[in-house]
Amino acid sequence: MQKKSIASRGFWLMIVGGMLTGMGNGSVFGAALMCFLGRGEFGDWGGWYGQAYDPHTFTGFIDWCMIVFGLAYIFILSVSFSRHDALENPA
DSSP states (O other), X not given: OXXXXXXXXXXXXXXXXXXXXXXXXHHHHHHHHHHHHOSTTOOOXXXXXXXXXXXXXXXXXXXXXXXXXXXXXXXXXXXXXXXXXXXHSOO
């Protein structure tokens, strides 16, 4: 029986851990950016239904920052898991 790779065994850990870490960092980034820039050109705060994800609104920009950071952390974890697997289980 062949042992599964670390990346396949840690799939849900990559998804959940990456999104939690990335979205946490994205919210801090978005909040710091908004504190630095102010409301600027955002005419609407965008907190209801689909407007909450419209990047042209105040809240939508922060939500998209969180989603992009979450996906970036999933990618970082997938690369690190596959490289760790290559070190642990040489072919």
